[in-house]
Amino acid sequence: MFRHVSEIETYFAQAGSLAGRIELATQAMAGFGLTSLVYDYTPVKYAHGGELITPSYLSMRNLPRDMASIWCDEGYYQIDPVQQLAFRSSAPFVWCYRSNGRTRLNRFLGDCHAPVIDYVHDSRITSGMTVPVHLPDGACATVTGICQDAADDFEREAGEVLAAFGLFAHVMHEALQRLFDDGQRRSRGVQLTPRERECVRFSADGLSAKAISARIDRAVPTVEMHLKSAARKLGARNRAQLIARAAHYGLLT
Template identity: 60%
Template sequence: MAFDAWELETALDEAPTIAAKLDVAHAVMSALGLGALIYDYAPVAYTHDGELITPSFFGMRDVPLDMVDLWSASGFYQIDPVQHLALNSPRPFVWSYRKNGRTVLNRALDARHEPVVSYVHDTAITCGLTVPIHLRAGDCATFTGIRYDAQDDFDRDGAEILPRFTLLAHAVHAAIEPLFGEAERRSRAVHLTPRERECLRFSAEGLSAKDISARIHRSVPTVTMHLNAAARKLDARNRAQMIARAAHYRLL
């Protein structure tokens, strides 16, 4: 069940793509007795009104076939109690959805999580480990390993392998994050056009619509149109709120 940290970093460095690095991680996880892998990254974790934002990147290995769509496009991510725990604390944790489980997750489950609870029982993915990775800029990632058909004593076994799994999680994230492009680093919550973002950035610097029009060589009405479109997308009532929300979503 052990792995060499130097060999792990070497294997990750030699893997040329994100997909290849996740394949390395999945192989190492197998040595820890874990089957499915889930890695996700969100440049912004919450909307301005507190709702979870679907990550801009999901990497999954050996998960049920419909899980990718359910979590990335059907709203299951927003009601996933494991994600709620991960975003509220940087502490790695073992989890179990079973009624006799003795993990931090068992104390957190309530009625809003029922669709996820039913799904994980139906697909035999009730037990696993998750490492939250909270970053300085406010972005975050989570790295999860799942054991299919885990025994009832998984809480003890999971606690034993958690330190090695945590090392794996941070090594994998450190290897993958530099490969992210603009699509991965842009929040899925709000999409502005390049011109809207440009006008918004100049507005945040204190420039008037007239000043911005001179900078980008467009008419004042055109600049105003772009700023108004950005404000609508950000659900902002005035310029100050628009700039504050743009900063929240890392659009400036």
């Protein structure tokens, strides 16, 4: 088990690719008594309506093949209670879906989580620990280690290594984030075209459609079309709401 930041940094420096570093992280799970790994990163946690935004980067290792698609494409990510707890917490935590579990998760579970509860029981992945990594710009990553077919004393044993796992997770995230491309750094909540983003940014600076048209060398109706398209995608009813929602999704930078 790793005990120093420098050890973890040296460990991840062995691989120069994102996939390679994920593989190293997966191999390290056994040292914490874990079998599987989930890592996700989202630059914006919540949509303007309050629901969780599907992460821009998600990697699952040693888990059922259909799990990633179910979480991302069928809405399980939005109702995943571990993810919901992670976004509300700044500290690592142990979790358990079993009826005799005594973790924070057990007090949090409700009827809305039933599909996820059924899935994890069917897949025998009912126990694990999660580390939220909240970033200064509002982005968040979570590192989750899962123990398939966990023993009855998993909660106690996991508690003994939780601090070490938390340190590992934070350094792991730093090692991974350095290798993200532009797409992985961009929220999946709303997708604007480059021209739409440009027009919205100029609008946020106080420029009129006429002034924007002069700046980008396009006709005024073309600028208005881009702004209307952006507003439609963001569900904005006016310019103020358009700018506010664009800022929420990090589209003004």
